[in-house]
Amino acid sequence: MMPSLQHLLYLAAFLFCTGLAVVMVKRNTIMMLLGIELMLNASNLNLVAFNRLYPASLDGQMFALFVIIVAVCEAAVGLAIVLRVYQHYQTSVPDEISELKG
Amino acid sequence: MNTLTFIFYFFMLTAAASATGILLSRNVFKAALMLLVCLLSIAALYVLSFAEFVAITQILVYAGGVLVVIIFGIMLTSKLSGKPLQVGHTNIFAAVLSGILLFALLANFITDDVFAVPQHAVETQGALQTIGTNFMTAYSLPFEIAGILLLAALIGAAAITSFMKSKKV
């Protein structure tokens, strides 16, 4: 007997919330990126898990693949920005980069 | 409890534990390593959920690509600053509050519904083939766009970092 779908969903929810907490807690931009990755993976897990409900179509997995692609892009550009910002402000603490504040 | 179930729970716990580790860790590098563990366990869970192709992509792209880039970034910033990458925490209360609240909410929804997985044998042999077909037929436009996005991201990332260099020089 396979563990029920619920367990996967619980895990995904947990991972998402943890990722969210990481994004909110860490005073470092790269750590925030890590949190975002965690959240993306949680949603991917959800997509794959729900795909089991409809085994005939593989839409869930397809979506998961696209998410991975987007995650890659995000990580690449995000890191580039982080480096650039770091070089400019000599910090990667997001609170201190508040020049866009109205 | 059979072996499969054990492995399943093992990877679930590993993923959860490593995620928690990321949250608690104050060292960026260790956190990145724990993310690696987490991603690999999730890949294992994908396999167990009959999504081998996603699992492979996960390992290749995430573990092999993204994380390497991240670690590279970490190294670069720590090299620039010359300080150990210790990270402070803020908004602990807000984060814990919203995390627990959101989790409670989601768990509530998940518990409320019964997700009946069809019990008949899942056709796994054709999965890879179906995915390939899907990419070329139903999802051809998103596929193309994703390709362009990747290209754009690559060029963009290169451009942003190269500005840095040119300015630095």
Next chain:
Amino acid sequence: MQQYLLSGLLFTPLVAAFIALFLPSHASGTFKLVTLITCVIQVVLLLLMLSVYDSTGGLQFVEQHAWITLDLGSWGILKAEYLVGLDGLSLPLVSLTVGVMLITTLSSWTVEKNVKGYFILLLILNTAIIGTFAALDFLLFYLFFEFMLLPMFFLIGIWGGARREYASVKFFLYTLLGSILILVALIALYISVNDPSVPGRLVHSFNLLHMRDPKNFISNAILDPNNPWMIGPLSARYWAFLLLFIGFAIKLPMVPLHTWLPDAHVEAPTPVSVVLAALLLKIGGYGLLRIAYPIFPEAALYFSWLVALLGVISIVYGALTAMASKDLKRLIAYSSVSHMGFVLLGIASLTIEGVTGAVYQMVSHGIISAMLFLLAGVLYDRTHDRVIDNYSGLAAKMPVFFAAVLVAFFASMGLPGFSGFIAEVMVFLGAFKSGSANGLLHESFAIIATLGLVLGAAYYLWALQRMFFGPFHVKGDAAAIALTDLNNREYSMLVPLAIAALIFGIFPQPLISWINPFAQHFSDAVLTLGKSLTPIH
């Protein structure tokens, strides 16, 4: 021609403000000149109007145009009109406004900071005040009423003294609270009143004249007199009266809703204090007489004791607090509170004497308080110090100023020969007579109010004694040198006011002959209508 006079009077300052908007801001003299010319034009227009005004003729110079007409289908028609007119209540107040605005313009001659903005605001204020007194449509009234608040806020907040922000915000909050209460009553009235002039359709009108007739209320609407609904212990009409009463009482100002006044006065520049005391306070009394009382007569009768009680409390409390004031402007401000209490007492009595006295007091206080604040300004201009105890023996150094202060103080404490005496005596006679004539007020109200006379004498004379008697001494040598007697510009402001106070005190008949028909009609209408509407509580 004649019917457009009032609109001319009303919009001349607005047109002038518009013109001033396009003048270059560095030519500060032009703005003073434009405002002065506007005021002179207004005086001419007013004189034209006075020459054709018939004191027995009720509403005159009425002008009525459609303004907003919205067909809301089954909800009826929303109809707001441009409806203005003058009667024995508003004409004296409009005349007062025109006169005081002229004086204010002269008194603003010394303004140096952002002259353009100042005079444009002053002109807008001018229109707004006259509009408030002239409007006979509630929405139009409310528009002008709110329109007045904004220039005032900026005039205090920008050109004021040290604590001007605090004062202007306090002023704004208080008056805004009043406006909101009035707005609630306005909406309730709008829902409840039907315009009978369009038969067959439901027309929600803001016409104040229609609101006075109980027949125009839609049956079972919230403010219908026959509506049995109760909100708490009182019916909706009583609540609506209370809302309007509090809203206008804040403007008046009435104890305990008066604390904005001393602060606003202390911080406001002299001309703005003059406008505030002489004109803005009158809008409270005017609103009670024009709106709250005629529309809700039965509630007015029911609450008359409350209105009178608060009036008496204002009189006594204001006087006591004035006595404790160390700041000259504060003292005058509290004396305003005390004097405006007479307006409440007079209105509450609903006798001809009382109502005439109340309106007379509004005009008289307008003149006298303008004089008082100008004099406080004279001193402040010279030394930038208004603390009474910092002066001593000024009589020897500034004899003409002393004489002017004597005139103003004695006029304010109701010395016969000045307008305040006529007003206060009428209020006293009316308030006392009310007990036997219509049974609304107990005689003790009037008797306790006489304390105001004694206390008034006490605080003014005490201030006089501290500031003017004894050997000459002023805090600071620079201040002592700066103390020079009145100059010609100050004469030109003070003398007309003093003469006006004297004329209205010695020959009250012309003004009373304007007010009297109104007072008669007002008290009769409120009494008969109020008694005919059966109380439901």
Next chain:
Amino acid sequence: MTALSFHTDPTLLLCIFAALLLPLLSFGASVLTPRQYSWLVSFNAPLLLLVSAICAAVALTSRWNDDPALFQITWFTVGDQPLSANILLTNTSLLMLVVVSVISFLVHLYSTGYMAGDNDLKKYFAMLGFFTFSMQGIVLADNLLILFVFWELVGFSSYMLIGHWTEKLAAGQASKKAFILNRIGDAGFLVGLMIVWANTGTLGITELLSSGSTYQWQTAASLCIFCGVIGKSAQFPLFSWLPDAMEGPTPVSALIHAATMVAAGVYLLVRIHPLFTPMALTVVAVTGMATAIIGSLAALFQYDIKRILAYSTMSQLGLMVMAIGIGIVNAALLHLFTHAFFKACLFLSAGSVIHALHRAQLRAHHHFDVQDIRNLGGLRQNLPVTFLTFLLGGASLAGIPFFSGFLSKEAILAAVWSTDSSVLSWSLLVAMVSVSFITVLYTFRMIWYIFMGEARKPLPVAPVEPPVIMRMPVVLLALCSLWLVVSWNPFDFIGWLLPEAYYTHVAWVTAFSVVWIAAALGVSYFVFRTARFDSNAILENAFYVDAAGSKVLGKIVQISATTASHIDRKWIDGLIHGSAYAHITIAHITGWVDRTLVDGFVNGVAYLSKGIGAFTRSFQAGKIQVYIFWAILAIIIFLIWTLK
């Protein structure tokens, strides 16, 4: 002012209006005179007053013993009830008009000398004119409201005149006290007006008194109006301003005491006494009695000349009010007239003394308080004319036969005697007799100390008589203190001024008075001679019993006098001060309430909104993570709200 209806000929009307308005003209002219020509007013003002007095006299002679006449003038109309400004012409009002204008003229004349060199002559003469105008308004008015108008104006003028020397702090305090105490009485007066108006709808005096019948409200109304009298005429609880008012220039005191201010109250009582119910009259009588006693006792122990005179005025006013209280209006009026002349004479003489000594001091550069009788003495040689006028006035005040004061007091005494015997009337009689006794005492003491004996603080330069312009009015007034002013017969008060009285002149009462006054004179001679000069010798020599008696009497008188003075100074003044402090305390308390509670509430609201503002502003702190938090929180709330 419209609708004049003439009851009499225009000439008379012209005279009346001239008499009334010329002082006002004097006021206006003085105000408008340029400062550099201010010497003009001291010519101009007495001249106008002279014309005014002549006009009043012409009016009096042409209307003497005619029927009362009423000029009807409507001031303004409230509703349909007109408020009239009628002028009533009777023997009383015309006589009073003459007295006021004549005395005012004399005071003006005197002032030109007394106030010469004052640097605010303009204000002084302006206010003198205004004072006279106000008083004449009271005299002529036939409407309670008009009367009240002038009544208040009198208060205002007295404020200005008492506080004429603004650099003197005490002058400011005294003038303030005078006005406020008057205002307290006036508030009562106003309540009386309200009662009358509410019950009758008219304030016309003639109209009011013509109804004849008595109503319940009249007691309250008349007592309230009497409050005004108490303030203005310095009766029992509200008299302390009168002695303090001596801070003003001396001619002003003469005017206040003789003709204008304090007389106004008595005159008002005379005018409206039919309104008074028996109960109210009893109150009036008792108040008058108390005032008379307190005033006379206080006068006995003053050292300041002007204060002695002030207290004597108070006690004489008490007598007048008492007489009205028992319903004998004519006697009170008679005393008012005689008092006007002899008190004006006394004050102006006192002014002459002060003036002469001041000038002597200025030349000698030697300064002491010239108003203190302990510093004076022996002035009869240096100031013979002043001594004579002082003596004449004093004799009239003391009620010595052949002087007007004797006759008018006699009238009151006879009136008191002829009332029904009751406890009240008996006590009034006793009070009357003792007050007249004490009057003799203090008058004697004052004159003795000032003029007799040797100079106690001799000046190197001898004081000389003031100029003729000052002596002339005083002499004139002194002559008016003789019995001839009242009647031809020096022992019968029924004469040309008081042609008829409904009580008779009792011969043995007159005899008693003569004896009584003589006794008083004797007693005072012994009391003050012995108390002041070589007391032991006389005590030891002949009059052991007499001396003991006089000592005991003196002690009793002294104690009661100091008590009265103490009551005056400590209790009544203290009450006034206390109430003033209480006012200030309450004022501070209300101020505190105002600042703390009422303002506090408003500030609280402001703080609350500010706090909310700061709280909501923290959402926009420019911190990504906080933004995320709020976004998530919003999503959570949204989820809970939609899905539950």
